[in-house]
Amino acid sequence: MKVKKSSYNNREIARQKKRRRFVMILKFFLLGNPLSLCMKIINSVVIVGLYYGFITTFSIGPSYLFLLRA
Incomplete structure (x- = not known):
């Protein structure tokens, strides 16, 4: 099976x-x-931190967070 040159x-x-296109995008950023x-x-890091913070809060439970503070 031959491949046409065109x-x-x-x-x-x-x-x-x-x-x-990739080089232009890379240069722009x-x-x-x-x-x-x-x-x-920084925005991405903050969003990921909030996400994991909420996951931790809901897995521990809000009432236990007050016990951890004491």
């Missing part, structure tokens, strides 16, 4: 376009605005 070129062109990147990371 389809090979189309596949290569598509690969190059994807790579270029890392080089464009580092403060924005830091804020997104």
Whole structure:
């Protein structure tokens, strides 16, 4: 089964376009605005912390949290 050269070129062109798009996105996030990147990371960390905090609260039970405080 032979592969047509035109389809090979189309596949290569598509690969190059994807790579270029990825590099542009990477440059935008890392080089464009580092403060924005830091804020997104910190925001994600806060959300994950709240999520696990609520899971812990509901698994222990709110009434036992007062006992832990004493």
